[in-house]
Amino acid sequence: MRAEVQDFYRGTYLENTGRYKGIWAWLTSTDHKRIGLMYLYAISAFFIVGVIIGLLMRIELIAPGKTIVEPQAYNGLFTVHGIIMIFMVVIPGLSATFGNFSLPIMIGARDVAFPRLNLFSFYLFLFGSFLAILSQFMRHGPPDTGWTFYAPYSTSTGTNVIMATTAAFILGFSSILTGLNFIVTVHRLRAPGMTFFRMPLFPWAIYATAWIQLLATPVVGITLLMIIAERLFHIGFFDPALGGDPVLYQHLFWIYSHPAVYIMILPAMGVITEIIPTFCQRKVYGYKAIALSSVAIAAVGYLVWGHHMYTSGMSGKSLWLFSFLTFVVAVPSAIKVFNWLATMYKGSIDMKPPFLFALFFIFLFTIGGLTGLVLGALATNVHVHDTSFVVAHFHYIIFGGMGFAAFAAVHYWFPKMYGRMYNIKQATIASIIMFIGFNLLYFPQFIIGIEGMPRRYYDYFPQFQPAQIVSTIGGFVLAAGLVLMFYNLIRSARKGEKAPANPWNGTTLEWQIPSPPPLENFEEIPHIEGKPYNFK
Amino acid sequence: MNYGMPYGASNFVEKIDKTFYFILGIDIFFLILITVLMILFVARYNRKRHQNAVQVKERTWLEVLWITIPLIIVLAMFYIGWKNYIPLRKPPKDALVVKVIGRMWDWQFEYPDGKVATTLYVPLNKPVRLNLYSPDVLHGFFIPAFRIKEDVVPGKNNYTWFKATELGEYDIFCSAYCGMRHAYMYSKVKVVPTAEFDSIMANLEVATSSADGDAIMRNNGCYSCHSKDGTKLVGPSFKGLWGAKKTVITSDGKKQTIVVDEKYIEESILDPNAKVEEGYMPNVMRSYKGVLKDEEIKAIVEYLKKSGDQK
Ligand code: HEM
Ligand SMILES: [Cu+2]
Ligand SMILES: [Cu+2]
Numbered sequence: 001m002r003a004e005v006q007d008f009y010r011g012t013y014l015e016n017t018g019r020y021k022g023i024w025a026w027l028t029s030t031d032h033k034r035i036g037l038m039y040l041y042a043i044s045a046f047f048i049v050g051v052i053i054g055l056l057m058r059i060e061l062i063a064p065g066k067t068i069v070e071p072q073a074y075n076g077l078f079t080v081h082g083i084i085m086i087f088m089v090v091i092p093g094l095s096a097t098f099g100n101f102s103l104p105i106m107i108g109a110r111d112v113a114f115p116r117l118n119l120f121s122f123y124l125f126l127f128g129s130f131l132a133i134l135s136q137f138m139r140h141g142p143p144d145t146g147w148t149f150y151a152p153y154s155t156s157t158g159t160n161v162i163m164a165t166t167a168a169f170i171l172g173f174s175s176i177l178t179g180l181n182f183i184v185t186v187h188r189l190r191a192p193g194m195t196f197f198r199m200p201l202f203p204w205a206i207y208a209t210a211w212i213q214l215l216a217t218p219v220v221g222i223t224l225l226m227i228i229a230e231r232l233f234h235i236g237f238f239d240p241a242l243g244g245d246p247v248l249y250q251h252l253f254w255i256y257s258h259p260a261v262y263i264m265i266l267p268a269m270g271v272i273t274e275i276i277p278t279f280c281q282r283k284v285y286g287y288k289a290i291a292l293s294s295v296a297i298a299a300v301g302y303l304v305w306g307h308h309m310y311t312s313g314m315s316g317k318s319l320w321l322f323s324f325l326t327f328v329v330a331v332p333s334a335i336k337v338f339n340w341l342a343t344m345y346k347g348s349i350d351m352k353p354p355f356l357f358a359l360f361f362i363f364l365f366t367i368g369g370l371t372g373l374v375l376g377a378l379a380t381n382v383h384v385h386d387t388s389f390v391v392a393h394f395h396y397i398i399f400g401g402m403g404f405a406a407f408a409a410v411h412y413w414f415p416k417m418y419g420r421m422y423n424i425k426q427a428t429i430a431s432i433i434m435f436i437g438f439n440l441l442y443f444p445q446f447i448i449g450i451e452g453m454p455r456r457y458y459d460y461f462p463q464f465q466p467a468q469i470v471s472t473i474g475g476f477v478l479a480a481g482l483v484l485m486f487y488n489l490i491r492s493a494r495k496g497e498k499a500p501a502n503p504w505n506g507t508t509l510e511w512q513i514p515s516p517p518p519l520e521n522f523e524e525i526p527h528i529e530g531k532p533y534n535f536k
Numbered sequence: 537m538n539y540g541m542p543y544g545a546s547n548f549v550e551k552i553d554k555t556f557y558f559i560l561g562i563d564i565f566f567l568i569l570i571t572v573l574m575i576l577f578v579a580r581y582n583r584k585r586h587q588n589a590v591q592v593k594e595r596t597w598l599e600v601l602w603i604t605i606p607l608i609i610v611l612a613m614f615y616i617g618w619k620n621y622i623p624l625r626k627p628p629k630d631a632l633v634v635k636v637i638g639r640m641w642d643w644q645f646e647y648p649d650g651k652v653a654t655t656l657y658v659p660l661n662k663p664v665r666l667n668l669y670s671p672d673v674l675h676g677f678f679i680p681a682f683r684i685k686e687d688v689v690p691g692k693n694n695y696t697w698f699k700a701t702e703l704g705e706y707d708i709f710c711s712a713y714c715g716m717r718h719a720y721m722y723s724k725v726k727v728v729p730t731a732e733f734d735s736i737m738a739n740l741e742v743a744t745s746s747a748d749g750d751a752i753m754r755n756n757g758c759y760s761c762h763s764k765d766g767t768k769l770v771g772p773s774f775k776g777l778w779g780a781k782k783t784v785i786t787s788d789g790k791k792q793t794i795v796v797d798e799k800y801i802e803e804s805i806l807d808p809n810a811k812v813e814e815g816y817m818p819n820v821m822r823s824y825k826g827v828l829k830d831e832e833i834k835a836i837v838e839y840l841k842k843s844g845d846q847k
Binding site for chain 1: 552588589611618681687
């Protein structure tokens with residue numbers, strides 16, 4: 001290590017140990033880059049657990065009847081899978097890892113506004129995750145409600161719901177604090193000269209996301225507390241047997257959980273918006289349109305939660321309105337896709353792994369978005385709601401979209417994080433395997449969904465089996481790609497070739513400082529003269 | 537005409553399938569457009585061939601164009617989706633009314649004259665209104681062949697309706713997750729000619745003849761969790777129940793040994809969590825307090841007394 005120390009007065013953030021040594025230096029660090037990496041490690045670990053559970057479900061579903069587990073165990077599996085993937089992987093996901101690692105550098109700051117609070121959010125995140133995992137092993141058996149905790153099943157089942165909801169509550173709290181931190185950071189710590197419209201687009205996306213985290217998450221917090229109160233003290237909020245209303249629960253739940261979809265996808269779009277200009281060496285097309293569409297999505301996204309409840313017996317007027325707004329909010333996403341395409345036009349395209357992942361992202365996200373239109377329209381929603389069509393749709397959006405964007409982000413900023421480069425060829429092969437596996441895994445679910453295969457089904461009729469077999473095979477192909485990708489990244493973080501400060505010829509600030517960055521990023525805070533993405 | 541849509545057999549099928557084709561058609565067009573453009577750009581402007589990027593000027597008209605066109609398209613989708621949905625909420629006044637009871641984990645259908653069945657028999661070409669009722673948790677009433685689905689929400693009077701247009705048997709699934717045997721909450725709708733429908737109705741049993749404990753239990757769905765032949769379902773089997781010695785766990789967590797008698801059965805029905813047999817989960821069976829009348833519970837006990845002889 002010694003030989004590589006950059007000739008910079010403080011050394012890099014990776015080796016500067018401060019008061020404590022070894023792992024303690026990391027666990028007590030308030031440096032935004034280290035916290036970002038710790039999130040990355042924790043989230044990757046949870047992701048791998050979630051994937052393994054997903055594969056177990058896929059094995060169970062390869063044939064009708066029992067294959068490996070009993071129905072109750074299966075119900076527990078999809079519940080943990082959903083909780084892990086949603087609350088512990090994609091909601092913190094990009095915003096906690098790269099919001100931490102990249103955002104402060106990109107706006108020319110030395111750290112986030114409240115570094116200690118930042119570390120505290122990380123520990124809340126770990127604590128919440130710990131409880132969620134613990135709930136799997138407690139006395140009454142793992143929770144079996146699905147990640148949506150729908151009442152009154154969730155208020156009456158004998159399994160360990162209280163601990164799981166508490167976990168989700170704490171995870172939500174961590175998310176709120178992170179959001180707050182980023183909002184203040186963006187407002188107060190931009191480098192001199194960096195007006196809002198000179199800010200790169202990833203920070204814009206994180207900023208819009210942070211507002212959603214701050215404003216929407218408290219609703220789910222309260223809702224989860226209401227479930228706990230109902231279970232413990234039999235106060236009737238949701239259970240009609242106690243005088244409550246189960247549909248009220250659904251409203252409260254989706255008022256948060258729909259905007260949460262944007263917490264997941266906006267940072268993903270932000271990452272893609274960084275990667276495409278860099279690998280095309282072109283100024284991003286429609287800077288303002290992209291920046292403002294993030295804000296538009298964040299704002300209108302609050303008002304469409306009812307599209308998850310078309311069949312719950314709502315009044316005709318609210319159905320009308322929810323469907324209408326759902327279609328309106330589709331437009332800003334479409335704008336972004338067109339802007340990305342226009343950015344590629346006449347560029348000088350370098351097909352490196354981050355860009356390849358970005359292309360896959362656009363394809364998969366487009367499928368997810370277009371099938372979302374089927375779900376948004378009332379007449380078609382009624383038929384495919386609660387079927388595997390929905391399962392395919394949200395995996396395309398959150399895994400194909402947010403997941404592939406995260407892989408793109410890791411491959412993009414990897415040389416910055418470690419000062420080393422991964423094996424480009426292996427990364428390319430891994431991404432292609434994953435792309436093929438992904439489509440094999442989820443595309444068949446659209447088809448059987450339209451044919452009437454309900455979701456959260458442990459068992460099914462033989463006519464659905466061919467598609468289920470293809471899905472299961474796809475799952476393992478995807479997993480093989482993941483193994484190769486993780487192998488390449490883990491190996492290269494320690495043994496990869498040394499990377500230059502700006503391997504992709506990027507223009508944003510993080511590429512103007514050494515790789516890996518020094519402890520407080522900038523020796524001298526730069527002065528910003530113009531717009532980002534100024535390629536010569 | 538059904539390209540990819542499942543077999544259709546109700547008055548809604550045509551309109552709903554058309555909506556699918558409209559939206560999916562546009563979807564496929566845009567997916568192809570976007571994919572082809574991506575591939576084209578990547579091939580044409582690859583760095584190997586295209587060393588220097590051209591910083592193309594932004595044109596406002598282009599942005600206005602790609603905001604307006606998608607907006608118009610999605611609004612058209614919204615409108616068609618909504619218009620073709622309205623009929624689903626408008627059951628005709630003269631419809632045959634059937635009460636659908638969805639509960640953990642079976643379906644039961646109650647006809648106006650009190651007849652009950654576990655298969656939904658309906659006459660061809662006659663509107664049928666289904667009033668959806670759940671005594672426990674959420675369920676979803678889903679007939680793919682009819683393109684209808686509506687949640688069965690406890691405490692709410694949801695409904696759906698249809699007019700079957702083809703004879704035959706079609707699947708009824710539960711679409712809303714409802715616990716352990718959700719995937720097995722299955723029944724069928726049988727569409728029959730009117731004459732046959734009348735004779736089926738004439739032969740069905742009337743709901744609760746309150747003397748017969750077996751019928752009461754069938755009508756209340758006890759048999760979806762308890763078997764009569766010794767098979768272990770979610771709950772203990774009734775075979776050999778009467779007089780059996782059982783280890784139970786009381787609500788404060790203590791182990792106890794009891795002999796199944798009248799009092800224990802009554803308590804199990806009214807307050808199932810008070811004593812839970814070892815090896816079974818609490819909170820699975822709900823209390824039937826207020827659902828079953830005293831004499832019905834008596835009838836069940838009388839019926840279960842006979843279970844002791846079956847050992
Ligand atoms: C190899 C990877 C994966 C496999 C094999 C997989 C498989 C599955 C399967 C079989 C189900 C159950 C569907 C059903 O109940 O009908 C499911 C549900 C779900 N998955 Fe995945 N999945 C994977 C990755 C992901 C990722 C990356 C995410 C999110 C980022 C995710 C989020 C969810 C959610 C939210 C549910 C719904 C759970 C519920 O119904 O409560 N999955 N997945
Ligand atoms: Cu939503
Ligand atoms: Cu169900």
